[in-house]
Amino acid sequence: MKEYQKIKGTQDFFGEDALKIRYVEKVASNLITCFGFQEIQTPIFENTEVFIKNVGEESDVVSKEMYTFKDKSDRSITLRPEGTASVARAYLENKMYANNLPLTKLFYFGPMFRYERPQTGRYRQFHQFGVEVYGESSPMLDCDIILSAYSIFSKLGIKNILLKINSIGNIESRKNYSKALRSYFSNNIDNMCEDCRRRINTNPMRILDCKVDKDNPILKNAPNIHDYLTDESKQYFDKVLSYLDQFSIPYEVDYNLVRGLDYYTDTVFEFIIQSDDELNGLAMGGGGKYADMIQLMSDKDIPGIGYAFGVERIIAIMNKQNIWHDLSYKVDAVIIGLDELSKLSGFHLAQELRMHDLNIEMDYNHTTMKQQFKLCDKLNPKYIIIIGEEERKSGIYQIKDTQTKQQVGVKKEEILSYLKNNK
Ligand code: HAM
Numbered sequence: 001m002k003e004y005q006k007i008k009g010t011q012d013f014f015g016e017d018a019l020k021i022r023y024v025e026k027v028a029s030n031l032i033t034c035f036g037f038q039e040i041q042t043p044i045f046e047n048t049e050v051f052i053k054n055v056g057e058e059s060d061v062v063s064k065e066m067y068t069f070k071d072k073s074d075r076s077i078t079l080r081p082e083g084t085a086s087v088a089r090a091y092l093e094n095k096m097y098a099n100n101l102p103l104t105k106l107f108y109f110g111p112m113f114r115y116e117r118p119q120t121g122r123y124r125q126f127h128q129f130g131v132e133v134y135g136e137s138s139p140m141l142d143c144d145i146i147l148s149a150y151s152i153f154s155k156l157g158i159k160n161i162l163l164k165i166n167s168i169g170n171i172e173s174r175k176n177y178s179k180a181l182r183s184y185f186s187n188n189i190d191n192m193c194e195d196c197r198r199r200i201n202t203n204p205m206r207i208l209d210c211k212v213d214k215d216n217p218i219l220k221n222a223p224n225i226h227d228y229l230t231d232e233s234k235q236y237f238d239k240v241l242s243y244l245d246q247f248s249i250p251y252e253v254d255y256n257l258v259r260g261l262d263y264y265t266d267t268v269f270e271f272i273i274q275s276d277d278e279l280n281g282l283a284m285g286g287g288g289k290y291a292d293m294i295q296l297m298s299d300k301d302i303p304g305i306g307y308a309f310g311v312e313r314i315i316a317i318m319n320k321q322n323i324w325h326d327l328s329y330k331v332d333a334v335i336i337g338l339d340e341l342s343k344l345s346g347f348h349l350a351q352e353l354r355m356h357d358l359n360i361e362m363d364y365n366h367t368t369m370k371q372q373f374k375l376c377d378k379l380n381p382k383y384i385i386i387i388g389e390e391e392r393k394s395g396i397y398q399i400k401d402t403q404t405k406q407q408v409g410v411k412k413e414e415i416l417s418y419l420k421n422n423k
Pocket of ligand 1: 122125261283306
């Protein structure tokens with residue numbers, strides 16, 4: 001028989017691994033709600049144009065990593081490689097800007113798809129938790145956004161995260177900088193990869209983010225964005241840093257940080273994992289400000305800022321730092337029925353208790369004590385409820401506490417409160 005296997009770069013999550021994903025989602029979404037964010041869920045696929053227009057044609061994500069296909073009506077569809085472009089599309093399409101609030105603050109959680117070379121912390125389907133804010137441009141907001149990510153990491157108990165931050169300037173700064181890069185790289189064209197040679201004309205800043213040329217000294221000696229920032233962008237960035245200082249958020253200004261997506265302006269940042277294994281240096285999350293993306297898609301001049309983090313990477317570092325709470329699956333009670341009628345009574349009791357948030361298991365087929373205790377051994381419940389002919393007649397069921405080994409008779413109608421009170 002043929003054995004089917006999952007697609008390269010994807011994962012099955014079950015048992016504790018599935019619980020870990022839910023746990024990270026819960027901690028992050030609970031905390032971000034305190035920062036004023038509300039959830040948005042967008043489709044997993046969009047018209048390809050949404051990503052090309054916003055993430056940028058020359059970015060690796062769009063040019064090399066997208067899962068793009070034609071649907072049966074010959075439309076070009078793409079599985080979302082990230083959330084920002086989809087959320088911006090939804091923000092505009094649903095006219096959320098008309099809600100009279102100064103800011104629209106949205107968060108999302110879900111799978112993203114990138115055709116990348118699978119390796120530690122890099123998958124073809126992975127989960128992101130992300131946030132986007134529309135409506136205001138302010139260094140204080142930039143700091144608040146970074147603070148929210150930082151707070152999520154500390155709520156999860158994660159240590160040794162380095163915040164790298166940079167400013168890539170506003171559009172005017174970027175124009176001047178692109179000009180300088182174009183002339184610098186044109187003089188060094190012989191030593192560059194094919195993609196980068198093309199990018200000299202199409203989008204020279206993308207060269208700084210090239211994975212092929214990343215150790216090429218030509219990149220290291222390239223002009224620095226900070227020499228091209230306008231006074232406005234410089235002052236903006238200084239203010240962001242001064243707010244970070246006030247909250248004692250440790251950071252490193254990294255002039256080479258340009259991020260791999262085209263929509264950013266001014267503040268960009270990444271949270272880098274520091275670890276003594278292969279996770280070291282990987283970005284746990286990243287983001288930045290994007291003043292012009294909404295204008296690219298509409299006639300609205302509305303600035304945005306956001307970030308996303310990779311949930312698999314969070315889980316990997318939490319595994320490494322051994323900081324999980326006990327997530328194991330806990331059964332409140334297993335119900336044992338010693339004959340067919342008793343099993344049926346147990347079945348009804350199980351349904352009632354489950355409706356009151358108790359986790360109840362039962363054996364469907366067996367009626368002997370020995371066989372049903374096998375299930376108890378496997379599930380390790382807090383209680384075992386035993387029903388036989390005598391219990392059915394008296395209406396008093398036997399409840400055994402598996403830790404103390406004590407067994408008591410409890411009236412059928414009082415079992416719910418007994419279990420709840422002794423949970
Ligand atoms: P990004 O840096 O492309 O930014 O991705 C954010 C995070 O997603 C990364 O730091 C990493 O943790 C995780 N990630 C990315 N690719 C993979 C992969 N192949 N396997 C596992 N994890 C991965 C964005 O996606 C932007 N949309 C963030 C943003 C939101 N900027 C503004 N708003």
